[in-house]
Amino acid sequence: MTTxxxxxxxxxxENEAAILALNNEHAAELSWxxxxxxxxxxGEAFYARRIGSIEAFIMTxxxxxxxxxxxxxxxxxxxxxxxxxxxxxxxAEARGRGHARRLYQDLFDHASRAGQAIVTCEVNAEPPNPxxxxxxxxxxxxxxxxxxxxxxxxxxxxxxxxxKA
Numbered sequence: 563m564t565t566x567x568x569x570x571x572x573x574x575x576e577n578e579a580a581i582l583a584l585n586n587e588h589a590a591e592l593s594w595x596x597x598x599x600x601x602x603x604x605g606e607a608f609y610a611r612r613i614g615s616i617e618a619f620i621m622t623x624x625x626x627x628x629x630x631x632x633x634x635x636x637x638x639x640x641x642x643x644x645x646x647x648x649x650x651x652x653x654a655e656a657r658g659r660g661h662a663r664r665l666y667q668d669l670f671d672h673a674s675r676a677g678q679a680i681v682t683c684e685v686n687a688e689p690p691n692p693x694x695x696x697x698x699x700x701x702x703x704x705x706x707x708x709x710x711x712x713x714x715x716x717x718x719x720x721x722x723x724x725x726k727a
Contacts, residue, residue: 568614568617568659568661569614570611570612570613570664570665570668571612571613572610572611572612573604573607573611573612573619573621577612577616577619578597578600578601580615580616581600581612581616581619582595582597582600584616584651585600585619585649585651587651588651590689591686591691592649592651593631593649603621603629603648604621606623606627606628606629607621607622607623608622608623608624608627608645608673608676609621609645609672609673610622611665611669613656613661613664613665614656616653617652617653617655617656617659617661618650618652618653618656618661618662618665619649619650619651619665620647620649620650620651620662620665620669621647621648621650622645622646622647622669622681623645623646623648624643624644624645624646624678625637625638625641625642625643625644627646629648631648632711632712633646633648633684633709633711633718634648636684636707636720637682637720640707641682643678643679643680644678644680644681644682644722645669645673645678645682646681646682646683647666647669647681647682647683650662650665663697663701669681670723670725673725674725674726678725679724679725680722680723680724680725681703681722681723681725682706682720682721682722682723683698683720683721684718684719684720684721685698685718685719685721686716686718686719687708687717687718687719688710688716688717695719698721701723702723702724703721703722703723704722705719705721706720706721706722707719
């Protein structure tokens, strides 16, 4: 059953402080954000949604975003059109409720309606994140590359999922 606290809704200005806090709790997996950077990224986002009072959130960019992430740029160099999942986080107390899967499914629907054919993302290879690898494989993502970034401090695997027409 979907309740008001579990509805998927757009990210708004009043959500930014809570999103920043949740993001920065998971900075090792994502990346640390300052308030101004978060505001900029939300403004550039193709799709930014939350569940409840930030039980979970997702932020994505399409090929036209002004974004300098090395992972985003990797996809931009290889694909003419795409949606890149930059970050998706579920609060510890909300895990196991299917929030990440619901956010991804809503993203897939949104991207398809916008005429996008692929959704991309990256998962840490070093430090490893086997749960994320398994989650993305279950959603139909396939590995399409890898890279070592941030001066050798991090290694990632790049994934792609084709959307049905």
